[in-house]
Amino acid sequence: MRRGSIIQLTAIGLVAGAICTAVALAIPWLPVAGGQEAGRIHFVYWFTTVIAICVFSVVTAVLVYSVWKFRAGPDDDSDGPPTHGHTQLEIVWTAIPAVLVTAISIVSAIVLAQNGHAGTNPLVIKVEARQFAWKFTYPNGTSFGTLTLPQGRHVKLDITADDVIHSFWVPQLSQKQDAVPGQHNFIVITPTHIATYPVVCTELCGLGHALMRSQVDILAPADYEKWVAQGGTASSGPPGLAVFQQNGCAGCHTFKPALATGNVGPNLDNLAQEAKQANRGALDAFIKESIVKPQAYIAPGFTDAMPHTFGTQIPPDKLQQLVQYLAKGA
């Protein structure tokens, strides 16, 4: 290879690398890191990105240079020089990637181990996922539809599911873990920011998957203690609202009072009208039947997609609250 071509090649590579670096830096690829684990994961991400940019720049440089320099003229019928290989070169380009991926692996493995450490006294919260709602149970036995965490403390989530596989993810906390029925999985989160982030279900779990959302409120340690002392004031609305949220009704129904926007099932804002149309007794009775035994009457234009299990899942007192809540909203 001539000196000149090496210089040109390097120049193209540097330009490509500079463009990639600009793209990598100008766009905020990652959300803010709201926890210690997320911070470490971001480090692995950037570490890999540097290597990826180098690899991509090398490939692009050779590609662009070849396209530019080795273009055959329209009437050029000649062949290239018959090079069959070059052992040293081949060893080099086997060895270098091997070294690079080993480096990424080592960094990743270290971070993975660090992210698994929950210290000696983690706050253990049980997470139960079901179509299409989250339930977070605290050590004192109270449970909520949203998650509240203290800043700066290791939190260990003990995650499981009731029906199908779901997945717990908070983009800003970077930690993700599938919730698998019949099995308990764990992740550790150590929030560093006082903020509210979304909880997203990332594993396809049925019709309400897209709307299987919740949120995590991260409080300063003192506020958190206060919150616990008050028995958790997360659901400030009527008692029926909590039932509505905890059972994933929002995954499928629109209901303004609960800010629900699903549309797998009928819009529950029009329940009164629907009940009249259905003509199956009083409003309360109709709602109750629709929840406990949805197959008894299928609203026109819909299929029998609503789970038949709520009757056994929701205890009678809660059911009563839910029915009242819906009846009032309608």
Next chain:
Amino acid sequence: MTSAAETHDQGAFEHHGPPPVHYSSRVSPSVLGMFLFIASEIMLFGSFFTVYFFDRVVNNGVNGVWPPNGYQRPAFVAGINTVILVSSSFTMHWADTSIKKGNRRGLCAGMVLTFLLGLTFLLTQVIEYHRIGFNTSDTSFAATFFGLTGLHGAHVFVGLTILGVMTVRAFRGHFTPEHHHGIEIGGIYWHFVDVMWIVVYVTVYLL
């Protein structure tokens, strides 16, 4: 079967047409094809063994016991059935060597015996299903039990069909010491079915 038919044609062109096939390997295509097919069959069984492994070992059985309390495996009857099936491999071998030596009577007798032994095995299996006392829906133990034995049963059924065809052709005199590919290939498959059963038997009934 499939493959048996193929090579023959290609080897036997007498009329002008494609140029004669050049074989670049000493293995006959149909035998090679059968072995590859068996490789993929082994992987199919492999997937059933894998699910068995997950349900029994990784998941630690049904609440920690395997087979779950109250389930009995008829290991003895199935053991006798095993002997029946394994002996059919020997009769199959007998049929195969007979025709190679030009002994047509041995071929026919061997084939009939093999077929009947195989059929006995399958019928015993059906009766066993009927009397076993549990159903497919009873725990993952039942699932893997019926899964593995059922998959094998389906292979015995296919094997019997092939044996049936071979037997008919044997009686019609379609095989000679020079041309007995059908017997050879079908035989390989049958031996595979037998060997597989031993593995299934040990895993499902004994372990």
Next chain:
Amino acid sequence: MTDVAHAHDLHAAPPAPTGWHRLTAAGWLRVLWVTPLFFGIGVALPVLLRWAADWHPLWKGSVILTVELVTTPIGFLAGLGVFDYWAYYASGRPTRPEDHSGHGAHSWRDYFHVNTDHKVIGIQYVVTTFFFFLVSGFFALLFRAELAQPGDQYFNPQTFNVLVSDHAALMIFLFIVPVFAGLGNYVIPLMIGAGDMAFPRLNALSFWLLPIGGAILITGMVMPGGGPSAGWTCYAPLCSHQPLGQVFFNMGVQWAGTSSIMTALNFLVTIITMRAPGMTFWRMPLLVWANFTTSLLVVIATPFIAGSQFFVLFDRVLHTNFFEPGGGGYVLGYQHIFWFYSHPAVYIMILPGFGIISEVIAVMSRKPVFGYRLMALSLMAILVLGFSVWAHHMFVAGMAGWLRVPMMVTSMVIAVPTGVKVFSWLATMWNGRIRFTTPMLFALGFLSMFVIGGLSGIYLASVPIDIHASDTYFIVAHIHYVLFGGSVFTIFAGVYYWFPKMTGRMYNERLGQLHFWLTFIGFNLTFFPMHYIGLQGMPRRVADYAHRFADINLFISIASFGLGASTLVFLYNVINSWAHGPVAEGNPWRALTLEWQVSSPPPIFNFDEIPQVVGHPYEYGVPGAKHAILGAPRPVPVLTDPVGAD
């Protein structure tokens, strides 16, 4: 088999059947009555068996449906005549000799009949699979329309999930995997100097299973109660509790999988036993190598997806507890079994493409493939490593913790043999005399896009990053960079490259280049932004999403329509050139491999005399080098039968 009646003068098609014989002769008329017959059997069989065994209820929809999805296709195949030869053989009747009436296509109608000519089958394959490409691409455009805005506009979540699931299933099982089988079918026998595949009738059967698989998948979508909506991965236990359409999914995959196993077996036997004299393994073109390794993968791995689909089907139909936690099943078992196939499957979907790229780059750069042996060995390395990385799809699934790091390392290591290939392609181009024809453009597009896709794979292989990015649009971006920017680009390269060989006509170069640029730009605009929204927090498989992603999704949707439109240029070019294009010469690219040494399209039996291979396939620029001598006197003695046969 001494009874085979040798008719010497049966070269023309047999006389067309008349009268009643038209109904009993193989063909579409027979399909019309045999298929319903088998449909009836499919209903009767389970009912009778249940009656005999005294199981109630006798009439169980899901069981009947499952049996139906086995018997009806068999009826279709029997009607069409795929089994005729074997049926004759099995019943002990004299089999009709190979009279070559099943060879060659004389009119377009011949493509709709059972044909045993690998060239006809190859074209049948490619055209059918492209049909499914359009259909499933069309599904993608439909759900992209839905995703243009947050909230639900055109489809409810059920329909959306069905569209996504079938988009992926059709793309993977009915486009990428079989289209490579189709291209391979056409060129491999030619490349190794054989007259046909080892088992031509099995080859025909493999093809006809494909439209069946596709038809089943598509029918499932319109089933009452809803189609398959559990994603293409179809995870238990969700999948075992889906509407009836899911059964179609499970069974459709079985048919497509069977087809793919049989083709692979056929390739392996063909490549091992039917190479022309002198064609040693180290003289095989890299496409043959690539298909050889791919076929090994298929034969070994595909049964696992068959198993996985059986289990979820049984969980549903027979109420077994393979994956039901309540009954002692292990939920993650499904994922292990599924990915033990489906990870190797991604190499099934890229290795043949690597082969195509090696051909195209060598020919268009007029240089030997750089490091030929290492190229072949790296294919083998990917094959072996490919079996040891499946659990990288399960980093967040809650599998055994100790598996994570080993799986991460093996996944990363795959970058090494893949890198060897990438760098060797670059070195092949280095100092070459590059011709920027359409196939070469697609090869270059592939090189750059696949490197991006591969690098995003490296991100995902790193466990901590995957924990963040798993099941988000980052994955969707990765999928499309490797599958569209990778596999589909190689397919386009291959189709353009062999178009003159397959059709005997030349495609329109300017339209080809236009197609490339539109696709290349549309592709990047569509899929590159997905990396960003994924990392930012948009999960996959959602019909509705947070408002802050609205603008980018609108942009992606518009770009995807442009990408879809670029396909129209391709279609126009192909159809128009096939009908009216300039007649192609035998070897327009001045390539050395054997398929180019015969006319375009090749003679009915490929080679009039068996070629004698004397050298390597890529000796461009080597003075006087020859790959093969055609029309040489037949080597004496010809080994017409392998030792040990018959």
